[in-house]
Amino acid sequence: MGGMTPPTAPWADRPELVALAERLEARFVGGAVRDSLLGMPVADIDLATPLSPETVIGLVRESGFKPVPTGIAHGTITAVLPDGPVEVTTLRRDVSTDGRHAVVAFTDDWREDAARRDFTMNALYADPATGALFDYFGGLEDLKAGRVRFIGDPLQRIAEDHLRIMRFFRFHARFGHAIDESGLAACTARANDLMALSRERIAAELLKLLVAPRAVPVIALMVEHGIFRAVIPEIDASGSERLARLAEREAMAGVMPDAVRRLAALLPPEAAEPVGARLKLSNADRKRLIAATAGAGDEGSRALAYRAGVAGAIDRLLLSGESVEAIRDWTPPALPITGGALVERGVRKGPDVARLLRQIETRWIAEGFPGESRVAELADLIVAQADAAQA
Structure with missing residues (x-):
């Protein structure tokens, strides 16, 4: 892990960002801190602040940047900086949760904010100016060990947000080495809770999981523990074996892993259509899922x-x-002949042109896509045959 602190990462070496963070009394939090510590590229930058959303809006504006109230009900403002947006969220604690939605109250207590996050490795904070790290629940140690561990009681955390079952396995597939047994036991015991979630949320997590570095063994583990049984019962042990074979072939062929292709491997062919519909995949992804089989x-x-x-x-x-x-x-290549060239050879305009073009195309494909001169010969031949048949 190199002991690197996030502000030495290129994304954090932005004077405007650091100055804004200081004005907001903010710290970097979550994925940006975690991924920097692992030496991985950072996609999104999140700041946490004890200041209220209204104060944040005022200070962002005073700093000369545009504040966008992207999730103001949950305390999130997007600050649009010249070299990319940054999400700023007021520290929060959960007031009530029902497994799908949380009602939050704002707080100025960093530990309370950390306590409502899902896993210890996602509850790391860093001071933008000094790089000092704040770790309230042993996240650094878990990150070093490659251990995805719930903060607090896993069963309680799953009861607050059922999607954490899927996230536990997705993060394990991305960062994990040895699985956290108490987390696995809790996810196994509560797998039926996934039924309460929208299928789109489950699909979004599953598609991310399928392209994670350790997707193959983690999907096998999920099948073994019955995680999919309530929501996608079509995924079984033979599916995880097909996925393993596909992943090997992708690697051997030097083809990038793809989530929809891997989902197609995971399902029996006849399940592609109903599962694509149930997961509310986009029309393009649904068509691709079905076609892949x-x-x-x-x-x-x-x-x-x-x-x-x-x-x-x-x-x-x-x-x-x-x-x-x-x-x-x-x-x-494109077929190097047009209907016009057939009309020039005496074919009557209309359905005959399309029919004969299809015949030429079929021969052209079978012969391995030869060039124009061979296609002209094929056209002469097929037109002559058609004439002879009509004579």
Whole structure:
């Protein structure tokens, strides 16, 4: 972990950001601190402050930046700085939770704010000016050990927000080494609580989990402990085995892991349509999920890529255990002849043109996409055959 403190990270070396943080009496918190300590790239920067949201808005404006009340009911303001937005949230404590939504009150107590976060590694704070770290629940030690651990009683934390079951496994797949047994036991005992959540929230976590570094063993662990049974019962042990095989093929082919492709491996083919609908995936992702299970076909990989697009063909070939070598860096060509060229050869305008073009295209694909001169020969041949058949 190199003992690095976040402000030596490039994202924190922003004078305007540090000056604003000091005015807001704020600290860096959460993912930016955690990922910097691990030497990983940082996506989003979050500040926590004891000041009220109204005070934050005034101070951001006074500093010459635009405040956007993105989540003001929960105390979050986005400060738009020249080199990227920063989220500023007032310290909070939970007043009531029902597993889906939390009602919060603002506080000026840093420890109270840390106590309402999910895992110890997500409750680390850093002083923007000095780099001093604040760790109220042993998060640094857990981060070093690769241990995703709930803050406080795991069962109580899951009761507050059921999505934490999915997050526990997603964070373990991303950062974990040895699993925290008390967390695993609590998630297993409360897996049915996932039924109370919207399927979109479950899908969002699952898709992130599927591309995490240790997705394969973690999904197998989730199947073994019945985590999916209540919400996606179609995911079983044979699905986690298919996922393991797909991940190996992706790695061997040098193809980036993809969440939708991996979900397709995890499901039996007939489940792609109903599960895609239940998880409310986007139309594009739903179509892709269903198409990925359609098999490699028998025309060869380039023919498949021409008909299904390169991305779709890669999905189908990898899921079928076929090679993607021939199409990885290949751009499917356009058929080098038009209907006009057939009309010039005496074909009557109308449905005959489209029918004969399809025949030419089929031969062109079968012959491995030859150039214009061969396509002209094929056109002459197919038009002559059509004439002979009509004579």
